[in-house]
Amino acid sequence: MQYTARYRSPMGEILLAADGTGLTGLWFEGAKYYAGGLDPEHEERELPVFGDVRKWLDIYFTGKEPDFTPPVHMTGSPFRLGVWELLRQIPYGETVTYGELAQAVAGQRGLARMSAQAVGGAVGHNPISLIVPCHRVVGADGSLTGYAGGVAKKERLLALEGVDMGKLFLPAKGTAL
Template sequence: MIYTTDYQSPLGKIFLAADEKGLTGLWLEGQKYYAAQLEKEECKQEETPVLKDAKRWMDIYFQGKEPDFMPLLHPVGTEFQCAVWEILRKIPYGQTITYGEIARQLAVQRGVKKMSAQAVGGAVGHNKISIIIPCHRVVGSNGSLTGYAGGIDKKIALLKLEKTDMSRFFVPKKGTAL
């Protein structure tokens, strides 16, 4: 059984899903791959302890503070996706990492010479537990704010909320200051 609930955030409505093991989904309304693979007949609108913890985590997070606990998570994906998502979980609050850096970490973990940054991008884009598994902290190799399933505007809002140094993401026009 999958249990679901909604959360009203400053970025709009968020849909949460959990099973008996932990949080399986957290999607911004309108997000790409929104509630992908959730079958309505398998879902029950009920606020379980895991979903309450996720809401409490988001209450703290949206106050601009780093939560000091993690709700139980149960990300479901391929072995490769799960490996990428585990790296995402380790990105410190208010900091960013590139797709290439994640690919290099995976290559080291797997004892191979090289991993594809594009494949990493695909796994990041299919992260089902957005925000808590912080895919918004992943940027392009030149520091550009590339893709975010929830929308670039939301990615910017999340990074600003975390007080991430945004100056490297915007190249000022000649004669202007940030």
Template sequence: MIYVYHYNSPLGGITISSSGTAITGLWFDGQKYFGVTLPENCEEKELAVFDEAKRWLDIYFSGKEPDFTPPLLMQTTPFRKAVWEILLTIPYGQTMTYGGIADRIAKQKGLDKMSAQAVGGAVGHNAISLIIPCHRVVGTNGSLTGYAGGIEKKVQLLTLEKADMSACFVPKTGTAV
């Protein structure tokens, strides 16, 4: 059984899902790929893991870096999981490029090169947003592109974290991976 909980954030509603012991999804309501890992029948229920996620979100939205990560269950392909694990290493208030992640994946796999576009697809399909910080990924040229929650939310999240966005810009046509 998959359980869900609704959290009201300063940036809008968030739906969190859990297996009962770990977080399996976290989406801004209505974002691209919303609920892709949710089965048709979910049960709303109070769970200890939701309490941990709520505490994490409360700390995060207060403008502070949470000093813990709730238990996570990444239900995805091995490639996406490898990308998401790199996302978890991006420090609070900092960014990394799609190309930088591609270079790390290539090195892990013993390859000369990895497609930044393939990385972009994996980042865009992150089912546990915020906690797995896909909003911290930017284009090599500084473009704040590719956030499934929307470019406006990406800017708000990076601003909340006091990230240096002096070299970043919002593209003329917003994109979500």
């Protein structure tokens, strides 16, 4: 059984989901895959993990790096789980490209190479936004593409973390927005 709660962030309403093990979802309202993976039968209920997540988010939205990570319980294919684990290793305030992430996945799997597009698909379906920092993945040219919560939010999140935005840019309309 999954349970839900809400969090009001400076960037909009966030839906939280958890099971008995940990956080299973964190989505900005209106995100492309909003509530993706949420059980059709779920219940709004306060759980201790939601208190931990709210504390983490409160710290994060002040522009500081939280010094703890709430328990998460990610489910998905082995490929997606591997990509999401690599996302968790991207340091606060830093970015990696989809290509760099694809190289890391290839290394993880003992392959010579991996498609950046396949990795991008897994990144885009990350169910635990922010805590599993998919917003820290950018295009090879510095474009802020591919954030299910919207590239404007991605830009604000990276700026909040102190990323040098001089090297990054919003893509032209119609190109991966």
